[in-house]
Amino acid sequence: MRQHVNPLSRYFNEIERIPSLTKMFDDSKLNLHLDIGCAAGEFLFDLALVNTSWNYLGIEIRERLVKTAKSKVLERDIKNLYFTFGNANNILDDIQSKFIIKNVKSISFNFPDPWFKKKHHKRRVIQPEFINILSNLLQKGSLIFIKTDVKDLFNYMDCTILSNFNFKKIDKNDFNYSQSFNPNKVQTNREKYVIENHLDIFESIYIKI
Numbered sequence: 001m002r003q004h005v006n007p008l009s010r011y012f013n014e015i016e017r018i019p020s021l022t023k024m025f026d027d028s029k030l031n032l033h034l035d036i037g038c039a040a041g042e043f044l045f046d047l048a049l050v051n052t053s054w055n056y057l058g059i060e061i062r063e064r065l066v067k068t069a070k071s072k073v074l075e076r077d078i079k080n081l082y083f084t085f086g087n088a089n090n091i092l093d094d095i096q097s098k099f100i101i102k103n104v105k106s107i108s109f110n111f112p113d114p115w116f117k118k119k120h121h122k123r124r125v126i127q128p129e130f131i132n133i134l135s136n137l138l139q140k141g142s143l144i145f146i147k148t149d150v151k152d153l154f155n156y157m158d159c160t161i162l163s164n165f166n167f168k169k170i171d172k173n174d175f176n177y178s179q180s181f182n183p184n185k186v187q188t189n190r191e192k193y194v195i196e197n198h199l200d201i202f203e204s205i206y207i208k209i
């Protein structure tokens, strides 16, 4: 079990600014998906290599993982994938990075760190202020995907997102994945582990209205 990184540490106050879309991607006009807490990025590599009509951006707080992922992107010469390092809450709250939220079609929070103790809930990546920023900047019709194996965390995230009246839950059974950032339902590393170990998965999709 790895030690979780405390996102509220002062170390993350300094942020790595997200470059312009044209600097990050070969074709900046493609649909953009943002994966928050992407770890080493395997999920995004799997997606980007197959779905060349989407751009993918991963944000991760563990610097070493981002450095390795960035070098793999260069080595493999992948033009629709970019990684950035830091606390997603601070990065996306930055005035210069806000353009990114305006341009994303969808955002995923896959198996975020649960921070079980009540006094640590403020370290969870989904926070009311963060959802408020997203709701102010996302275009209507943009989607948020959440997935976790921790029921309490799911309830917390679900309640936090729905407390913002600009988001509505979509019935995921009616959702057409073929048009989404993940048409082939690629699984994240944590998801593979959860499925192999027959644990429950709690997930929801929300639309900005």
Ligand SMILES: C[S@@+](CC[C@H](N)C(=O)[O-])C[C@H]1O[C@@H](n2cnc3c(N)ncnc32)[C@H](O)[C@@H]1O
Pocket: 005, 007, 036, 037, 038, 039, 040, 059, 060, 061, 062, 086, 087, 088, 089, 109, 110, 111, 112, 113, 125, 188, 189, 190, 191
């Ligand atoms: C349990 S792992 C899940 C990784 C991956 N999404 C998956 O499903 O396999 C959660 C990841 O989120 C990252 N993380 C936690 N808080 C973060 C934050 N505030 N900003 C960016 N990344 C964060 C952690 O470092 C970790 O890599």
